[in-house]
Each structure stands twice: as structure tokens, then as C-alpha cells.
Amino acid sequence: MYRESQQRIKYRENKLEELRKAVRSHKCSAQAAIEESDRIFTELIKSIVKTHHEATALIRAQEKAAVSRAEGVMKQLEQEMVELKRRNAELEELLYTDDPVQFLQIFQFASAPLVSSDVPTIVLNSSHPFNSVVQSVSQLKEKLEESCKEDFENISSQVTDVQIVLSDEQKTREEFLRYFCLWEERLTSIPQIHSISSMIHPHPPGSGRLPPIAETRGEKKKLEKKKDRVREKNQLLT
Secondary structure (H helix, E strand, C coil): CHHHHHHHHHHHHHHHHHHHHHHHHHHHHHHHHHHHHHHHHHHHHHHHHHHHHHHHHHHHHHHHHHHHHHHHHHHHHHHHHHHHHHHHHHHHHHCCCCCHHHHHHHHHHHHCCCCCCCCCCCCCCCCCCCHHHHHHHHHHHHHHHHHHHHHHHHHHHHHHHCCCCCCHHHHHHHHHHHHHHHHHHHHHCCHHHHHHHHHHCCCCCCCCCCCCCCCCHHHHHHHHHHHHHHHHHHHHHC
16 A cells, blocks of 8 residues: 555656656747747748839839830920921911012921921820739739638647647547557567468568568567557556
């Protein structure tokens, strides 16, 4: 009775120490995850801001080029209008002059072709030319928000699964794995199982014996580790 009580106390002391270590480890892991998340989100924000600045610069450059071209056409039209108005005024003088010499001089000057007599073909695009750009940016925003929503649901699910003390569902899963390991250990210890395994997996040509289960060193080590884990868990539960 006394010995059993001592074992129970010892078991709880061990569990308490394990919990303390687990809590410290959990806190350190959480802090590391927060710091790494801050770094990643900061990089993501910088990337979005960089894309924003690049889009703004692209719009400004296109605005400047288009306005410069339009202003060049406007300047040409204004110069031609001034020249045409001046010639029109001189031609109007011809209507009131009686001097044939003056008439001839004015007529020759007014009849001279303009430096650029071709009227430029101008097609205007004045109905909100950057609307398509705004729509593309809006679509990008919607895609980012949808992607963030889906990824956050996945992150939230993973964060929720991180526990110090296992839930009933997690305990059931752990118990199933432990039960499976026990059965695996028992089955591998039965000679008849080796015989059945030998029938299913014939030995390779040239070998003098049938290959037992877990013949390779790697498989043996894995099996020994499983056995050790099972023994440790059984000791903790007793």
C-alpha cells in the first residue's frame, strides 16, 4: 500500500516536471513563431508597398508621356491657328486695296503654304482612360483577400492543433498508436509469423536462409525504438 502510494506520488512528480518543461518549451516556440510571422508579414507588406509604388510610377510615366505628346499636338495647332488668322486678316485687306502692287505682294504672301499644312489626325480617348487599370488593381485586391482568407483558415487550424495537454481525440489517437505498436511487438515475437512472412517473401537466390522480419539494420533499429517507446509508455501508465 505504501509502495503503491509512493509510486503514485513519483508518477505525479514526473508528470508535473514534464508539464513545466512542456510549458516553457511551448512559450518559447510560440514566441519564435510570432517573431518569424512578424518578419514574414513585414516582408509581405514591403512587397505590396513596392508593387504599389511601381504601379504608381508606371501610371505617372504613362500620364507624362501621353500629356507631353498631346501638348505637342496642341502647340502645333495653336501655332497654325495664329498663322492662319494672320493670313486671313491679310487676305481681308485685299478686299479694300486699290493698289495693284500691294495686292500682288499680299496675295503672294497669303498664298504661300504653311510649314506644316497637313492637319494631324487626332483620335481622343477622354472617357476615363485609366478605368481598366483601376479594375485590374481591384481584381488584384480581391485575389489577395481571398488567398489570405483561405491561407489564414489553414494557419488557424494548425495553430489550434498545437496543444500542451492532449485532448480526448488526440489521446485516442495516441492510444491507438500505442496499441498498434504493442500488437506489432507481439506478432513479431511469434515464430509462426516468421514462417508466414518467409512464405510471402521468399529468400533471394544464393542466400542460405529465409529472411526474417526486419532483417535490415535500419528496420531492426526502428523496431527497437518502437519497443522502447512502448515500454516507457507502459511504465508511465503503471
